[in-house]
């Protein structure tokens with residue numbers, strides 16, 4: 006799993022910083038998470054093959070999280086896209102995007118499928134044989150979801166040393182990979198568990214932006230490998246959190262600690278701060294394995 010931060014600042018685009026957008030590469034999928042203004046340019050700068058994006062997840066309908074989406078939808082049309090594009094986001098997103106397409110008489114020539122969300126409970130919104138995606142209901146000024154991306158347990162892996170040791174014929178490999186026993190050269194039946202290795206541990210990623218401190222997300226994100234949690238403010242501006250429904254770096258660290266995540270990544274910084282290091286310094290005493298999101302930064306999960 007690989008996460009590329011395309012933008013990780015709040016509010017307005019600036020010459021060197023971008024509003025929220027991330028690209029998650031997970032088991033052959035390219036999932037776009039939020040799509041602030043400038044996302045297309047960032048995708049090109051990072052040399053990501055963005056025509057492979059088939060699923061876009063939008064947390065909420067504030068401009069710094071989705072104003073890049075109409076442009077991306079339009080670019081896909083100009084590039085001659087034919088494959089489906091699925092957009093998951095709050096109720097209203099279909100009306101917002103289709104109104105722009107209608108006024109410009111620029112309907113897509115590819116299927117554009119909206120999956121509108123309005124549940125206040127966590128729900129499964131995407132699933133195939135390798136991956137699942139669930140919502141993480143957040144507490145913001147408008148209806149907002151984070152998203153939990155989880156790999157499924159892969160099949161057991163053929164143990165090349167074991168099959169060689171027992172002299173098992175190649176024609177049996179497919180059956181063994183599917184869980185069957187194998188037949189040794191001697192005719193003896195060999196247990197599948199003696200011919201295969203445990204698959205890699207499935208990885209998980211939780212995206213939580215934007216939200217006020219919300220302790221009840223902890224059970225949903227328990228033990229994830231990577232948690233991105235917004236930290237718009239430092240404690241010196243904590244008084245702004247209640248009004249704007251955002252979090253501080255220390256609040257994000259408390260959530261990470263309670264959820265026992267492996268790593269915390271901070272982002273969605275207010276543009277008022279000159280140094281991002283202050284966010285890390287505030288979070289680290291509470292949760293030590295913390296890193297700062299930066300536009301263009303890649304996290305291997």
Ligand SMILES: [Zn+2]
Pocket residue numbers: 065067145215
């Ligand atoms: Zn917002």
